[in-house]
Amino acid sequence: MSDATVDEDGQEEKKPSKLPMIIGVVLALAGAGGGFFAVQSGLLGGGSDAHAEDAAAGADHAEDQEHVETPALPKVSFIEVPQVMVSLGPGGHSQHLRFRASLEVPEQYAADVEVILPRVQDVLNSYLRALEARDIEAPGALVRLRGQMLRRVRLVAGEDRIRDLLVLEFVLN
Numbered sequence: 001m002s003d004a005t006v007d008e009d010g011q012e013e014k015k016p017s018k019l020p021m022i023i024g025v026v027l028a029l030a031g032a033g034g035g036f037f038a039v040q041s042g043l044l045g046g047g048s049d050a051h052a053e054d055a056a057a058g059a060d061h062a063e064d065q066e067h068v069e070t071p072a073l074p075k076v077s078f079i080e081v082p083q084v085m086v087s088l089g090p091g092g093h094s095q096h097l098r099f100r101a102s103l104e105v106p107e108q109y110a111a112d113v114e115v116i117l118p119r120v121q122d123v124l125n126s127y128l129r130a131l132e133a134r135d136i137e138a139p140g141a142l143v144r145l146r147g148q149m150l151r152r153v154r155l156v157a158g159e160d161r162i163r164d165l166l167v168l169e170f171v172l173n
Contacts (some may be wrong), residue, residue, distance in 0.1 A: 076163060077110035079103045079117065083169070084125050088133045093172075097136060099128060100169035103153065109161040116157055123152045142170055 038044040079102065086097040103120070105113045113120070127149060135141060150165040 074163075075107040076104050077107050078166070079105060079110060079113055080168070081117065081121055081124065084121065084128060086125070086128045086131075088131075088136065088172075090133075093137060094133060096173055097128060098169060098171040098173070099124070099167075101149070102166045102168055103157075103162055104164040104166060105157075105162055106160075109158075113157055113161055119156050120153050123156050124149055127152055136172065142167065 081101045081103060084099045088094055088097060103113060146165060146167055153165055154162045
């Protein structure tokens, strides 16, 4: 049998070849394998020079690498912001938002930030109350809201006094 079929008029029609699809799949797999190798070996995508040198040096220097000191973590304090409960307006699936956060501050500014904690809580409370239910329930909303709250807290406390805002609780009910 051949790949041809006969229609009602007696003319033969050829079925399309599957060769281009097979070649495409093989090339895609080869490209994916090559990309994986390039990234893993440090040729592409964030491989640092130090990492490439370590891989090239081999196991001979493994004992020396065990004694490398890691940099010290920055000295920070975490100041917990009191819990905020927000009533959400009509139009959403949820009626309330319970929010709790912690501020990451450099150790030398911890006392200064604790003094203005009521202002920080006011800014967060005001921002969360201004939101609509669809803003909170949207996919990826927490990341966007966290960024907005961090910006507002930095405006109140000072840009250099707040390193980050960590969301401890974000519950819709």
